[in-house]
Amino acid sequence: MTKNSRLPTNDQFRADFPEFADKTRYPDASVNFYLLQADTILNQDVLGDQFVYLSELFTAHYTELRGRNLAAASAGGVSTAGSGVAASKSVDKVSVSYDNSGTINPDAGFWNKTGYGQEFFWWWSMFGAGGRQLL
Incomplete structure (x- = not known):
């Protein structure tokens, strides 16, 4: 039984995020696992009408990372890919570095790995932020 009565289902998640329709790359088991993680971590009473969307963004983030890992594993490797724009690369001994300065929030850490x-x-950081004044 889920903690949050408004937790989206696997089908609802895939309808709202059709880019995850490929069940080979994004298996039901992964989607369901991360939906249950969202249920554990997020609270619909705090997030109100944004609960479903935040649960789906949370699930999409982790499911995409898992999909990268599964794709790499099917090719006989592991996913060690970074994110952002490739700033440099090497061919011998294979190396790459990324410039994330224009696309990331420096406070978001791990959350910067996917859009x-x-x-x-x-969105999550907006809850409890209080009023803001724009100049």
Whole structure:
């Protein structure tokens, strides 16, 4: 039984985020696992009408990372890919570095690894932030 009565289902998640329709790359087991993690970590009473969307962003972030790992594993390796724009690379001994300065929130850390995580972090950080004044 879930803690939050409004937790989206696997089908609802895939309908709202159709880019996750490929069940080979994004298996039901992964989606369901991360939906249950969202249920554990997030609270619909605090997040109100944003609960479903934040749960889905949370799930999309982790499911995308898992999908990268599964794709790498099917090719006989592991995913060690970074994120952002490649700033340099090497061919011998294979090396690459990324410039994330224009695309990340320096406070978001791990959430910067996907666009879903970046958006999740922004929305999540708005709760409890209080009023803001724009100049």
